[in-house]
Amino acid sequence: MLKILSGNQVKILDLNHQQELGISSLELMEKSAHSFVEWWAGQSFQFEKAVAIFVGSGNNGGDGLAIARLLSKGGINVNVFTCFDSEDKLSPDTSTNLNLLPAGIPVESWTLFDSSRYSAVIDSFLGVGLRGELRPKAISIIEKINSFLGKGPIYSVDLPSGLPSDESLSNLTPVVSASFTLTFSFPKLSLLFPEHASVVGELVLLDIGIPDESHERLEGENYYLQKKDVIPLHRRFHRFSHKGDFGKVLIWAGQKGKMGAAILAAKAALRTGSGLVTLQIPESERQIIQIAVPEAMCVFDPVDSHDFDAIALGPGLGQKISVEVLSSFFTSTHCPLVIDADGLNLLASHPELIAKIPKGSILTPHLGEFSRLFGTTYSSHLDRIKVGREFCLKYELNLVIKGANSAICLADGRVIFNSSGTKHMATGGVGDVLSGILVSFLGQGYSPISAVLCGVYHHGLAGEIAGSDYGRSMIATDLVEAIPESFLALDID
């Protein structure tokens, strides 16, 4: 899995890579620029006017100068705007790239930028080298770049200029507001925080040939989960596999008026491959379930949890369950649980129960549920992750902090950011689907860590697949129906 490094570690990563493979920093810069331009070529952009490229004096600026040269070579009209006072200040590779710039490309000071004369802007002013508070001139440059907002797309190279790589900012005014951020090698931590969504825009990760193992050798506990990581985590079944092998799961969900949550979770569990799905629901609501999900069975009284391989608790459940019932359920249950929605709200009201949750269980709060559970309204994702990580280590639980790039805090202390998903998933019931997927993997005998990684990844991928068909009209049911395609995409049968 790809380790997310800090901005400070990038230089060490580059140096190690140079020493091991004999690739110079200049060659790495060239690779970065090539990966940017290749992505650009794949987008088939058609711009009437020129592309403005803002370049700083560090290596981020060097990337921009190499990009300017390559785009110009490809027939694109580019104009370079320098954000430095004198060429003496340039990093060595940036200086080399300035000298390599073809004579025909206009090079002017950033102060001369007139936003009406360009179709697009490339922001390669500041990258991971930003340190401390922005200086007044840098703020003016960022404001100049942002004067282009509303006139066309802004493509930020590595990071939106002004955004520190590892911090959470409460005030985003002096940060470039990118339409796309194209980041090299690994996503910088701050690009994954919801509070920065408005400046990061669409996030694109560009491979520059540094293998995951080179990242792994450096310190850190944050990772980025991709398709290649989850494929080997899947269990393979054979010709003689029977429904018992695929697990018996219980979903304790639903109340009058909220049976949709139970239906979505049950369908998702079945589509993920569960052998047998049983719903624990109020008896008055049984007909809804038996008609909507004929494959599922129903029980109406508390059951013997030993009869199940995994149990999900919470979707649409309401909060009328007594603390005594919940406490004895946790104490008598030995299989791992998935706890979502009202299950989490009940825990928030009775935090003394947390210690009784079976080890390895998966809790899936969205940001609101997270704040309720941890008793404070968090505005910084960095704080959420820190608190979530300590919680998981203390109680040996796994926590999915849901949203774009859901952050998965594992019981072993790692924090894993998911790469799959789409904004079209922000619609009611999509979280219930996740509960069904997760309990299904647990029931199929996946370890809690494999279940949470496979589950969160498939959920996002199914969201992407359904989103590409339905766009903003996508509903949670579409995501359930896309689960089969997400297995096909990973070649899992």
Ligand SMILES: NC(=O)C1=CN([C@@H]2O[C@H](COP(=O)(O)OP(=O)(O)OC[C@H]3O[C@@H](n4cnc5c(N)ncnc54)[C@H](OP(=O)(O)O)[C@@H]3O)[C@@H](O)[C@H]2O)[C@@H](O)CC1
């Ligand atoms: N493996 C990879 O990821 C690869 C990374 N590569 C690229 O290198 C980039 C990192 O380059 P880097 O280290 O040279 O730093 P960079 O972001 O250009 O910033 C330095 C500039 O910021 C300025 N500055 C700093 N603080 C400031 C402040 N508070 N307020 C105002 N200004 C401030 C500082 O000014 P100075 O303090 O020197 O006056 C200097 O001008 C990385 O993001 C990626 O794009 C690729 O080329 C190769 C592979």
Ligand SMILES: Nc1ncnc2c1ncn2[C@@H]1O[C@H](COP(=O)(O)OP(=O)(O)O)[C@@H](O)[C@H]1O
């Ligand atoms: N913008 C987004 N990008 C990617 N995934 C998203 C986005 N918004 C929501 N999601 C995902 O959709 C699900 C929503 O869950 P939740 O808020 O519990 O919904 P509900 O309670 O309506 O079922 C989560 O898994 C979350 O990660």
Ligand SMILES: [K+]
């Ligand atoms: K930048």
